[in-house]
Amino acid sequence: MTLGRDELGHRSETVRRANLSAIVRALHEDGPLSRSDLVGRTGLTRSAIRALIGELAAGDLVRESPATLDGTPGRPSPLVQPDPEGAFALALEIAVDSLAAATVGLGGRVFDAIRTELAPGRTDVDDIVADLADLATSVLDRRPSPAGLAGVGVAVVGVVRRDGLVSMAPNLGWRDEALGERLAGALGTVVPMVFANEADLAALAEHRRGAARGVDDVVLVWGSVGVGGGLIVRGEPLTGAAGYSGEVGHLPVNPAGVACRCGSTGCWETEVGTGAVIRRAGYPAEGGREALEAVLRQAEEGSPRAIGALAETGRWLGIGLAGLINILNPRLVLIGGRLAPTYPFVRATLEAELDRRVLRAARQLVRVTPASLGLDAPLLGAAELALEPLLIDPAAWLRPRGVMTELESA
Amino acid sequence: MTLGRDELGHRSETVRRANLSAIVRALHEDGPLSRSDLVGRTGLTRSAIRALIGELAAGDLVRESPATLDGTPGRPSPLVQPDPEGAFALALEIAVDSLAAATVGLGGRVFDAIRTELAPGRTDVDDIVADLADLATSVLDRRPSPAGLAGVGVAVVGVVRRDGLVSMAPNLGWRDEALGERLAGALGTVVPMVFANEADLAALAEHRRGAARGVDDVVLVWGSVGVGGGLIVRGEPLTGAAGYSGEVGHLPVNPAGVACRCGSTGCWETEVGTGAVIRRAGYPAEGGREALEAVLRQAEEGSPRAIGALAETGRWLGIGLAGLINILNPRLVLIGGRLAPTYPFVRATLEAELDRRVLRAARQLVRVTPASLGLDAPLLGAAELALEPLLIDPAAWLRPRGVMTELESA
DNA sequence: ATCATTTGGAAGAGAGGAACACAAACCACG
DNA sequence: CGTGGTTTGTGTTCCTCTCTTCCAAATGAT
Numbered sequence: 061m062t063l064g065r066d067e068l069g070h071r072s073e074t075v076r077r078a079n080l081s082a083i084v085r086a087l088h089e090d091g092p093l094s095r096s097d098l099v100g101r102t103g104l105t106r107s108a109i110r111a112l113i114g115e116l117a118a119g120d121l122v123r124e125s126p127a128t129l130d131g132t133p134g135r136p137s138p139l140v141q142p143d144p145e146g147a148f149a150l151a152l153e154i155a156v157d158s159l160a161a162a163t164v165g166l167g168g169r170v171f172d173a174i175r176t177e178l179a180p181g182r183t184d185v186d187d188i189v190a191d192l193a194d195l196a197t198s199v200l201d202r203r204p205s206p207a208g209l210a211g212v213g214v215a216v217v218g219v220v221r222r223d224g225l226v227s228m229a230p231n232l233g234w235r236d237e238a239l240g241e242r243l244a245g246a247l248g249t250v251v252p253m254v255f256a257n258e259a260d261l262a263a264l265a266e267h268r269r270g271a272a273r274g275v276d277d278v279v280l281v282w283g284s285v286g287v288g289g290g291l292i293v294r295g296e297p298l299t300g301a302a303g304y305s306g307e308v309g310h311l312p313v314n315p316a317g318v319a320c321r322c323g324s325t326g327c328w329e330t331e332v333g334t335g336a337v338i339r340r341a342g343y344p345a346e347g348g349r350e351a352l353e354a355v356l357r358q359a360e361e362g363s364p365r366a367i368g369a370l371a372e373t374g375r376w377l378g379i380g381l382a383g384l385i386n387i388l389n390p391r392l393v394l395i396g397g398r399l400a401p402t403y404p405f406v407r408a409t410l411e412a413e414l415d416r417r418v419l420r421a422a423r424q425l426v427r428v429t430p431a432s433l434g435l436d437a438p439l440l441g442a443a444e445l446a447l448e449p450l451l452i453d454p455a456a457w458l459r460p461r462g463v464m465t466e467l468e469s470a
Numbered sequence: 471m472t473l474g475r476d477e478l479g480h481r482s483e484t485v486r487r488a489n490l491s492a493i494v495r496a497l498h499e500d501g502p503l504s505r506s507d508l509v510g511r512t513g514l515t516r517s518a519i520r521a522l523i524g525e526l527a528a529g530d531l532v533r534e535s536p537a538t539l540d541g542t543p544g545r546p547s548p549l550v551q552p553d554p555e556g557a558f559a560l561a562l563e564i565a566v567d568s569l570a571a572a573t574v575g576l577g578g579r580v581f582d583a584i585r586t587e588l589a590p591g592r593t594d595v596d597d598i599v600a601d602l603a604d605l606a607t608s609v610l611d612r613r614p615s616p617a618g619l620a621g622v623g624v625a626v627v628g629v630v631r632r633d634g635l636v637s638m639a640p641n642l643g644w645r646d647e648a649l650g651e652r653l654a655g656a657l658g659t660v661v662p663m664v665f666a667n668e669a670d671l672a673a674l675a676e677h678r679r680g681a682a683r684g685v686d687d688v689v690l691v692w693g694s695v696g697v698g699g700g701l702i703v704r705g706e707p708l709t710g711a712a713g714y715s716g717e718v719g720h721l722p723v724n725p726a727g728v729a730c731r732c733g734s735t736g737c738w739e740t741e742v743g744t745g746a747v748i749r750r751a752g753y754p755a756e757g758g759r760e761a762l763e764a765v766l767r768q769a770e771e772g773s774p775r776a777i778g779a780l781a782e783t784g785r786w787l788g789i790g791l792a793g794l795i796n797i798l799n800p801r802l803v804l805i806g807g808r809l810a811p812t813y814p815f816v817r818a819t820l821e822a823e824l825d826r827r828v829l830r831a832a833r834q835l836v837r838v839t840p841a842s843l844g845l846d847a848p849l850l851g852a853a854e855l856a857l858e859p860l861l862i863d864p865a866a867w868l869r870p871r872g873v874m875t876e877l878e879s880a
Numbered sequence: 881a882t883c884a885t886t887t888g889g890a891a892g893a894g895a896g897g898a899a900c901a902c903a904a905a906c907c908a909c910g
Numbered sequence: 911c912g913t914g915g916t917t918t919g920t921g922t923t924c925c926t927c928t929c930t931t932c933c934a935a936a937t938g939a940t
Contacts, residue, residue: 068492069512070485071929072894079896082478096919102479106920108896127919133906134918219831227831277711289797293703300799301687304832311793312827316726324792324827382734383721383793387699389710417722417734421629421637422714481896482927489929506886516887518929537886537937544885545937 076112079104080454083112083140087122088166088451089268092141094127113140119458120146120208121166142166147208147457149446150200152192152243153215153439155258156231156284157349159188160436161195163203164443166450168269172199173439183232185242193246210457212253213446214243215261215438217284222303224255230321231285254445256299258282260306261441262396262431263290264297268444270394271432277390280431281308281381282438283399285348286321287329291388309333313380331376334398340369352398359405367405374406378413385418385426396431403430486522489514490864493522493550497532498576498861499678502551504537523550529868530556530618531576552576557618557867559856560610562602562653563625563849565668566641566694567759569598570846571605573613574853576860578679582609583849593642595652603656620867622663623856624653625671625848627694632713634665640731641695664855666709668692670716671851672806672841673700674707678854680804681842687800690841691718691791692848693809695758696731697739701798719743723790741786744808750779762808769815777815784816788823795828795836806841813840 082102087093093101098109116122123143127136144165153160155178162173174195182188200206216239218229224240244253256264259282266272266280278292289308291298298305309329310322317326330336334352335345341358342365343351358366381393395403407428414423433440450457492512497503503511508519526532533553537546554575563570565588572583584605592598610616626649628639634650654663666674669692676682676690688702699718701708708715719739720732727736740746748754748761751768752775768776791803805813817838824833843850860867 068488068496069514069518069929070488070492071514072482072485072896072927073929074488075480075482075485075895075928078478078480078484082480086478094919099919104479104481105897107898107922108479110920111895127905129905131906132918133904133916135904135920137919219829221831228829291797293708294706296704298703298798300832301801301835302799302831304829304835305797305799307796307799307829307832310796310827310829312723312789314725315723315789322829327827379722379725384797386717386720387701387715387794387797388708389712389715389717391711417720417737419629419638419714419717419720419732421631421712422710422717425711425714479896482894482929483896485895485928504886515930517889517931520888521928539938541939542885543883543937543939545887545935547886 077453077455079108079112080116080458081452083109083116084121084166084454085451087140087142088168088447091167092139094137094139096137098140115458116454117143119454121454121457122146142169144169145205145208147210147447147450148203149210149443150196150212151215151439151443151446152196152212153258153442154188154192154217154232155215155435155438156217159191159195160439161192161199162439162443163199164440164447166447168440168443170440170443172202173436174199183234185234185237185239188232189239189242189246192243196247209249209251210450211251211446211448212247212249213261213442213444214239214253214255215258215442216255217258219304219307220255220257222254222256222299224253227304252449254448256303256442256445257288257290257306258284258438259288259290259397260297260299260303261290261445262433262437263292263306263394263441264444265433265437265441266290266394266396266431267292267295269433269440270437271429272392272394275392277388278392278394279381279384279388279390280394280396281377281399282397283332283334283395284397285334287333287399288397289384293388308380308384311380311383313376313383328376328380332373332380332399336376337369337373337402340372341366342369349398356401356405370402370405371409373402374409375413377406378410379417381410381428382414382417385414385422389422389425391425391427393426393428394431395428396433396437397435400430400434487863487865489518489522490526490868491862493519493526494531494576494864495861497550497552498578498857501577502549504547504549506547508550525868526864527553529864531864531867532556552579554579555615555618557620557857557860558613559620559853560606560622561625561849561853561856562606562622563668563852564598564602564627564642565625565845565848566627569601569605570849571602571609572849572853573609574850574857576857578850578853580850580853582612583846584609593644595644595647595649598642599649599652599656602653606657619659619661620860621661621856621858622657622659623671623852623854624649624663624665625668625852626665627668629714629717630665630667632664632666632709634663637714662859664858666713666852666855667698667700667716668694668848669698669700669807670707670709670713671700671855672843672847673702673716673804673851674854675843675847675851676700676804676806676841677702677705679843679850680847681839682802682804685802687798688802688804689791689794689798689800690804690806691787691809692807693742693744693805694807695744697743697809698807699794703798718790718794721790721793723786723793738786738790742783742790742809746786747779747783747812750782751776752779759808766811766815780812780815781819783812784819785823787816788820789827791820791838792824792827795824795832799832799835801835801837803836803838804841805838806843806847807845810840810844
């Protein structure tokens with residue numbers, strides 16, 4: 061997520077790159093802005109902004125439109141916004157029981173999105189790659205200028221490396237599958253493709269466009285069948301050494317507890333995963349999504365058993381979160397995915413456990429709320445991931461699409 | 471630890487700042503380098519390096535010495551190194567049973583260092599501040615040019631905010647003590663003063679000059695009376711929202727366990743802290759350092775009980791570390807502080823627990839080793855912390871010490 | 881002596897800053 | 911209801927800062 065240059069030296073070219081990046085990023089994260097807004101935000105002069113915007117507009121990354129008259133005095137400042145015919149990302153998602161694809165432009169605008177149920181048992185890599193490629197084609201075909209594709213981001217429900225090597229995806233039965241290579245082959249694209257875990261991407265999306273907006277230290281707990289985590293540190297996703305970070309589902313919280321599908325015992329997800337919730341409420345552990353929804357309905361109707369099951373889940377949520385908060389000192393904790401709707405019922409016991417277990421200083425600083433983007437968060441995060449290279453270095457995008465310089469054509 | 475500018479715009483001045491910073495940082499982290507080395511490392515041209523070095527030399531930050539003839543052909547390149555008469559940091563430490571102070575120059579050279587035992591019971595803030603100020607004076611007085619003091623860093627055994635507000639220091643019995651203000655008053659310095667937890671600073675030191683050198687994702691477990699943690703993420707310390715991060719000692723690992731002094735139950739430090747180790751070996755929990763050393767001696771002599779106590783500690787170390795590794799996906803885990811010498815005896819059970827509990831992908835990537843800097847690591851880390859502003863913006867240091875510009879004198 | 885490597889310095893190019901004239905909106909006042 | 915003042919912004923030109931390029935000279939190994 062950083063520039064990734066070995067060489068630390070800066071030159072005037074670096075300055076231009078950084079300034080183009082600052083402008084594109086500001087427009088992407090905060091929507092249409094007037095030139096004046098950009099002056100204020102970057103600290104650059106009007107002259108500089110003007111030249112930079114001009115370059116971006118020439119490369120079809122942004123577009124200027126007449127100022128909106130908002131009643132303030134002074135000469136109106138033209139509005140700068142991402143060009144909807146310009147660059148966009150392809151976001152893909154392999155979820156527990158569905159596949160999804162979307163095209164998303166700079167600024168986070170979703171052009172087209174599809175999600176299809178994944179037939180039970182259809183977990184072979186080749187099948188999923190084929191289905192995903194079909195979805196991708198169908199959203200890509202609806203874009204007027206397919207050449208605007210800047211990158212592909214893929215959210216995967218499993219432990220996945222940045223390059224698409226899936227080390228483990230228990231829900232799919234995968235182990236060491238080279239998803240990246242297969243998908244690149246099936247899509248035949250030349251643009252960069254990046255992979256990440258669904259919870260990591262949900263956190264990225266919530267940070268950019270959801271409940272964690274503007275908060276630089278965030279922990280997201282993402283419930284699906286298992287439990288994943290997405291961490292934002294210093295305003296950026298924490299990926300770890302290889303992208304395997306955030307596997308909070310396997311935090312040991314109860315060494316005397318039950319066996320986890322990972323081979324260990326007492327992992328957090330054995331206490332707060334879907335299976336644990338519905339088991340406590342009296343459903344068979346394999347009940348899945350429907351059973352969880354049933355428990356929620358019953359809780360809303362006042363069923364003591366359902367309410368009790370959720371409260372106990374909240375207690376364990378609090379225990380695990382206490383550890384995360386003590387370790388990371390976040391300002392915000394988000395409860396997302398299938399856990400989000402349980403929030404009203406887990407809240408009390410969860411907070412009580414935090415009161416007991418989190419050091420006072422960190423406790424005072426942290427707030428727990430449900431996530432705001434719903435189940436599409438990983439897909440939106442995949443789009444953010446795919447756009448990242450463009451945000452870091454818009455100049456690289458402008459250059460090859462413009463007129464060749466003398467030097468390059470020589 | 472980052473630049474901390476609100477405004478994202480870059481200008482030519484930014485370039486120079488960044489390049490000066492790159493040079494000073496390279497010299498600080500990797501010792502004396504020839505101009506050519508710097509050319510290679512920064513990617514800048516000789517001319518640029520020449521001018522930058524000239525500016526740094528004029529400001530007494532670096533010094534050029536004749537080239538060492540190493541038998542390679544070509545004109546010899548002068549060696550550039552931090553000026554030992556130039557800038558330096560004052561590092562202070564409040565440890566469990568001692569106080570320490572040191573002056574440390576750019577490049578990590580320790581000029582003078584003192585450590586004194588803390589008399590049992592002498593834990594009043596005023597007393598400690600007075601003692602610390604005495605130590606500081608004694609090392610500062612031995613520097614030829616006291617004006618070279620660039621910053622003060624303070625390592626504290628407790629939960630402390632960057633500005634020196636100690637939220638909690640159980641070993642000292644402190645709660646919400648404004649250590650920063652008091653110490654600033656006692657020292658009477660005008661240079662910036664920064665505080666951090668001892669484990670965080672030990673991690674910083676190990677990352678810069680110890681066993682974690684060159685590794686960008688690191689977890690350090692620091693044993694003293696309790697257990698602290700220092701996390702390095704993307705090559706930088708993870709401080710969290712307010713500097714309270716890394717309190718791994720209070721990771722809940724055993725909800726059915728014993729009460730912790732923090733008020734919770736089953737915290738990691740109740741299983742791996744000094745108290746737990748010596749209790750398992752048959753000593754009273756208050757035995758402290760001497761008892762721990764006795765257990766180690768007995769283990770070395772082959773005592774089954776001591777060996778068993780350490781092995782069981784290793785098991786719990788592994789359980790907690792498994793959580794940290796699953797969350798953070800580090801490349802390296804360091805065992806430091808009073809836990810370091812136990813490493814040979816905890817290793818086997820620790821690694822076995824990791825094999826069981828860490829996801830395979832992350833497990834393959836991580837190595838566990840003892841830390842290398844010993845008990846002075848927090849003090850050295852405090853020096854690194856104090857020097858950080860200088861590394862980030864050497865120009866700010868050069869400017870006020872040089873000749874005033876027309877504009878400034880006007 | 882030759883070669884590889886580096887230093888030193890002058891001229892050039894890229895990028896943003898500063899200053900000035902001018903433009904377009906709101907607002908108050910006659 | 912028009913008119914002029916005020917405010918906020920744009921366009922343009924020239925300036926400054928910083929790195930790069932290029933050429934000549936220096937230095938030590940072979």
